[in-house]
Amino acid sequence: MRQFVLPDSWNGEPSCELSGREARRLSSVLRLAPGDGFPAVGADGQQYACTILAAGRATVTLSVLPAGRPDDSYMPDVRSSRGAAGSAAGSAAGSAGSASPADGISREFRPIPRLTLAVALLKGSKLDDVARAATEAGVTTILPLVTARSVPAGHAGGRLDRLRRIVAEARGQSGSATPTRVADPVTITDLVTGFAPDDGRKIGLFFHEAPLAQASIHRYCTGILDEIIACVGPEGGFDGREVSTLMASGFKPAWLGPTVLRAETAAVFAVASLRIVCLERSSWSMTESSE
Numbered sequence: 001m002r003q004f005v006l007p008d009s010w011n012g013e014p015s016c017e018l019s020g021r022e023a024r025r026l027s028s029v030l031r032l033a034p035g036d037g038f039p040a041v042g043a044d045g046q047q048y049a050c051t052i053l054a055a056g057r058a059t060v061t062l063s064v065l066p067a068g069r070p071d072d073s074y075m076p077d078v079r080s081s082r083g084a085a086g087s088a089a090g091s092a093a094g095s096a097g098s099a100s101p102a103d104g105i106s107r108e109f110r111p112i113p114r115l116t117l118a119v120a121l122l123k124g125s126k127l128d129d130v131a132r133a134a135t136e137a138g139v140t141t142i143l144p145l146v147t148a149r150s151v152p153a154g155h156a157g158g159r160l161d162r163l164r165r166i167v168a169e170a171r172g173q174s175g176s177a178t179p180t181r182v183a184d185p186v187t188i189t190d191l192v193t194g195f196a197p198d199d200g201r202k203i204g205l206f207f208h209e210a211p212l213a214q215a216s217i218h219r220y221c222t223g224i225l226d227e228i229i230a231c232v233g234p235e236g237g238f239d240g241r242e243v244s245t246l247m248a249s250g251f252k253p254a255w256l257g258p259t260v261l262r263a264e265t266a267a268v269f270a271v272a273s274l275r276i277v278c279l280e281r282s283s284w285s286m287t288e289s290s291e
Contacts, residue, residue, distance in 0.1 A: 127144070160185075213253050
């Protein structure tokens with residue numbers, strides 16, 4: 001676990017009382033004891049340094065102090081921070097003595113745009129894996145879509161609560177500094193109503209199995225963007241009316257290649273493609289024709 005996600009019930013006080021699953025995770029699974037320190041993140045995305053003050057069989061009491069670290073920096077495992085609450089602050093990430101997998105390699109991390117993944121409600125547990133991967137990749141918002149071919153909205157029910165638990169766990173495991181949230185389901189009409197391209201600083205893409213793309217993902221993301229909305233349909237994709245609605249509202253079609261991907265695979269591929277392009281945009285040059 002790269003960081004601990006403080007519970008939503010924590011109100012910003014200098015101490016935090018944990019019970020149940022969260023307490024057992026620290027004391028029994030990670031075997032942390034009084035005096036051990038580790039990094040944490042709040043629901044607002046702020047970074048904190050925690051120290052265990054007391055640990056019992058059912059409850060754990062933490063000291064919680066503000067900290068900070070650059071977005072996308074390497075965060076060592078919670079257990080490697082044991083006994084050093086101060087090292088949980090931002091200055092510790094990647095510092096000498098931390099167990100970074102890239103020791104000796106200097107990397108310049110660049111902030112990526114806010115990324116919303118609008119993904120159709122999928123059958124069974126398929127959306128669980130998408131939510132987990134999207135959180136690890138730093139997606140800002142996971143927006144379930146109700147489409148003509150998706151699972152009906154009425155089936156979402158308790159699945160949203162489950163997705164939010166998965167997101168919290170994924171943030172802890174990955175050390176993501178982005179406070180990923182799972183929004184309530186919307187229709188395509190709802191989605192496009194609030195979308196307006198903003199002078200090249202905001203772009204909406206929808207990934208379609210047919211080669212409708214007017215440009216490559218690289219070209220779409222050439223500019224310095226503030227926000228990207230990436231839409232992925234259900235099994236069978238978006239229907240013709242949905243494609244027309246998206247395009248009429250300024251969304252651009254994107255393509256992931258000639259093979260037909262499962263919806264959950266396409267969602268992960270789309271997020272990965274956008275993240276890599278945005279992280280590395282300063283190191284590649286555009287050579288394709290503008291025609």
